[in-house]
Amino acid sequence: MDLLRFITCGSVDDGKSTLIGRLLYDSDSVSLDVLAALENRPTVQGTVDLALLTDGLRAEREQGITIDVAYKYFTTPRRKFIITDAPGHVQYTRNMVTGASNADLAIVLVDARQGVVEQTRRHTLVAALLGIRNFVLAVNKLDLVGFDQNIFEQIAADYAALTDHFQLPAATAIPLSALHGDNVVKRSNRLSWYTGPSLLEHLESVPAAVEAANAAPRFQVQYVIRPQTADLPDYRGYAGQIQSGQYRRGDRVKVLPSGLESTIEAIEVNQQEVETATAPQAVVLRLTDDVDISRGDAIIPVEHVPTLTRELEATVCWMSEQPLWPGRKLLLQHHSAVVKAAIPAILHKVNVQTFARAAADSAQLNDIVRVRIKTAVPLAVDNYHENRVTGAFILVDEQSGDTVAAGLIGAANADYFTAPVAPPVAFSI
């Protein structure tokens, strides 16, 4: 059985939490005791408020909104799903970025009475920026517009114009009512003019994340295993996850940033030697030479070595209340490598409704900016649009330890979506 991770996004009150509640409820994924707890709560409609299945915090129930990302799980005979329920409120856009970073597919909810609004564009573009290429347009609350086919088709056309404009793959548009369950799990008679799949049928059949088998091989050392016991006096294994591509025993490899070369003597998975290993497997590599390698170093086949650089250009989603100003020093965490970094220049700010660029001398909470970054030590990196794993990093405030930004590495002057659309690269599940 395979796994699909998806995010739901859309404006506040578009019914994201209700939709997830309905998916769980109609697919028999809600336990009776959990349901009984919901039934004890009074609701306006006099029915069970399915949104409460995901709004797990006291403050969320009090305010009736989703504040933080919630993760929900359900399984059908065909697939296992991990749902990331991301908040729609502008104030919590950083949480939407958090959710999108781990998703293979985005369900963009639109209220049939409102149509495509600012948040629809914003969330679509943010999800696309983070590498999602699989979109579902869920036109919700069709019960409130008399299940009108014309309204649905108009919204679908508006959204298609949006995705066309930004050169995104076309979305699958599905009319539904999350509150009443029309077309969520089962197809609805009230939408007899619609001949496509229900939302769940679509989620079950859409291709899951394509493995990065053909992507360039990437591996970073997380931990060095050195038992130094009587049995294993000289054992030295480099533990980590295959980030993308495939590794083979006998591969000639380069260690970055040092540049030392060696050969893969063995690949171990659970202490068994294997000939090859593929992303996202967790492995231990042993090399033929006793070279100096530590956490954060990359071990990469010589014919696939990526750029090694101390100067990056990147798109950064700023997530801190403390603004970013040019010259600021931070820590840059590129998976297991953590290095000191400075941001000498903010090149421009990105308008996430239009992707137009504007000059900016600082970045505020929720801003997306293009920056130049200098690092104290060279890093082995890829462009994010080529590799969602090794093209990603976070920025950390050294004093507070807080994660202040998500970063996407891009070559200078590359447009956001003009690069060829690569298949999504596998990362940790």
Add this chain to the structure above:
Amino acid sequence: MSAHSFDYLDRLEAEAIHILREVAGQFERPALLFSGGKDSIVLTRLAEKAFRPGRFPFPLVHVDTGHNFPEVLAYRDQLAAELGEKLIVRSVEDTIKRQRLREPGGKFPSRNPLQTYTLLEVIEEFEFDACIGGARRDEEKARAKERIFSVRDEFGQWDPKRQRPELWNVYNGRIQKGENVRVFPISNWTELDVWRYIQRENISLPDIYFGHERTCVVLPSGQLLGLSEHLQLDEEDEIVTRQVRFRTVGDSTCTAAVESDASTVEDIIQDLLLAKVSERGATRLDDNISEAGMEDRKRNGYF
């Protein structure tokens, strides 16, 4: 192995091993919280996969409520010995004496909430900067909100509104002195995933997970609680002997059994596929105190 043949369990396993190795790489003094229950047993198997042929870069730590199932304690000691890893046990009993805490009274005197005091003590004693736990997001609605690396302040408090964004699989474990991080490598697993993994890996478990005859008290809710010396029973209490198993292992005074003949992992998986009640709903007496029961306990340092 072809790139496309990875099963979802392979992916969950790879993710969990990656997280465990990040703990080893990022922290000076981590610990693995080990209760002898199925989730923490799965964590030890994952740690073997992450760190063998080396030693675990952390001890196993058991916060002993004193209200244990004896089978679980026996299993705990045997597993630690087999693994050859260090086991630290600290008891709630000692904390009660030292901090002059009030013993929970009543018929079913659960020490579950008191575990937090002992946990915070043991963190302070050994200066643990990371505590790995077997909590899963499918267990409870507040847990569904928790990050995989969850920063706690020096009082062990969780503030759900101030959680760090957690992006991709890049985990940020930087903390100030006195703070610690609770790490949940199997956050994305469900109860069924855990059992399927136990089946696939052929992991042995304490006997109480399988159907066995046990003398129980029938609670007003109809739930069955294993008879023990800690319960304060009175004349009206109905005592029965039933074929039961436990879905979860906790303080024996607040962990109910379910009636079951399941004698193998396969049987349990079949049971679960038909189960209409959640793991915690079926077994825990202390989550339903209020709607935010778990959230409130977590804010106070509960793991």
